[in-house]
Amino acid sequence: MTPLYAELNRWRALPFRWGESDCIMVCMDWITRIYGVDPAADLRLTYASFSECQRVTGFFTRPLDIAGPRMAAIGLQPTTTPVAGDFGIVLQIAGQGVLRPHGALCLGESWAVKTESGVTAFTPHKLLAAWGVGYVG
Amino acid sequence: MSFFPSGFNPRGAAVGLVDLVSIDTADGLHRFILGGDGRFVDVDGHQWIGCQLIDVPDLDLSVQGSAPAGSLSLTFIPDPEDGDLVAQMRELGSAYIEGRQIAFWVQPIMSMAEFAAPVHPPQRWLTRFATSLAFDLSGALERRITLNFEGPSVGRNAAPMLQYTTGDHARLLGAANSSLRFMPTDTFQEQKLFG
Numbered sequence: 001m002t003p004l005y006a007e008l009n010r011w012r013a014l015p016f017r018w019g020e021s022d023c024i025m026v027c028m029d030w031i032t033r034i035y036g037v038d039p040a041a042d043l044r045l046t047y048a049s050f051s052e053c054q055r056v057t058g059f060f061t062r063p064l065d066i067a068g069p070r071m072a073a074i075g076l077q078p079t080t081t082p083v084a085g086d087f088g089i090v091l092q093i094a095g096q097g098v099l100r101p102h103g104a105l106c107l108g109e110s111w112a113v114k115t116e117s118g119v120t121a122f123t124p125h126k127l128l129a130a131w132g133v134g135y136v137g
Numbered sequence: 138m139s140f141f142p143s144g145f146n147p148r149g150a151a152v153g154l155v156d157l158v159s160i161d162t163a164d165g166l167h168r169f170i171l172g173g174d175g176r177f178v179d180v181d182g183h184q185w186i187g188c189q190l191i192d193v194p195d196l197d198l199s200v201q202g203s204a205p206a207g208s209l210s211l212t213f214i215p216d217p218e219d220g221d222l223v224a225q226m227r228e229l230g231s232a233y234i235e236g237r238q239i240a241f242w243v244q245p246i247m248s249m250a251e252f253a254a255p256v257h258p259p260q261r262w263l264t265r266f267a268t269s270l271a272f273d274l275s276g277a278l279e280r281r282i283t284l285n286f287e288g289p290s291v292g293r294n295a296a297p298m299l300q301y302t303t304g305d306h307a308r309l310l311g312a313a314n315s316s317l318r319f320m321p322t323d324t325f326q327e328q329k330l331f332g
Binding site for chain 1: 214215276277279
């Protein structure tokens with residue numbers, strides 16, 4: 001099993017916990033593992049619910065404002081041609097016409113996301129931004 | 138007599154039990170740690186592999202005439218570059234495991250050092266027999282392989298449905314036996330024998 005899929009199986013075994021193992025934090029775990037620097041070290045365990053996440057990070061209204069500077073700070077470059085292992089922010093329908101941003105991991109053609117009900121992969125409604133992580137499968 | 142080995146105090150200040158399971162297959166015995174990752178080598182040198190992807194729902198004991206069934210499942214996200222594990226298991230078929238023992242064990246632990254250098258051997262507490270394999274597409278990515286098993290006393294609390302005939306007698310004994318060939322088949326009496 002490649003490290004990328006081993007990581008997805010690790011995600012699967014983790015309970016969904018806001019601020020610890022939510023869709024963004026598990027992607028930050030992956031970046032830390034591959035790149036060696038944790039872009040979200042100051043955010044971990046600072047929120048514990050959906051509403052706290054929005055209050056602390058503003059992620060659900062301005063996802064790129066929180067993700068972009070942190071990626072730039074550790075030297076990850078944006079990419080328009082993401083490959084397997086790259087990190088991205090995707091927009092996906094969350095029921096009743098609501099689009100919601102998610103932290104996601106590129107699998108090649110689809111993007112993997114950790115949600116409250118498990119780990120899933122899909123072709124996102126829209127890819128807001130992606131950063132090359134440097135994973136070589 | 139205690140279930141635990143001598144020298145292990147289950148009421149001690151530091152007590153740990155690691156859940157283990159061994160699965161017998163046509164290829165030999167495979168040993169796993171339940172509920173945790175890692176690798177554990179027991180006092181006999183057997184290696185137990187931990188995997189959080191293995192799930193065993195509550196296990197029941199065979200008490201009061203019940204023969205509880207159960208299952209053990211591996212839920213995972215397959216790597217497309219790794220081959221199809223589900224297809225490989227399908228190819229092996231249920232003959233690979235059917236009727237073979239699944240044993241549940243606990244490893245007594247009295248200190249952190251015993252994770253690396255255990256003192257006591259694993260204690261077997263439950264034995265089950267594999268019956269079938271099932272496969273699920275449990276999500277967009279997930280696949281699940283379920284190993285179903287049942288207790289050793291299945292059917293023993295049900296009527297055997299055998300008659301007093303030479304055929305059923307042979308079935309019961311496992312060999313032909315003619316001793317019931319003159320067995321009366323009704324209770325009609327032409328005349329009273331007594332009174």
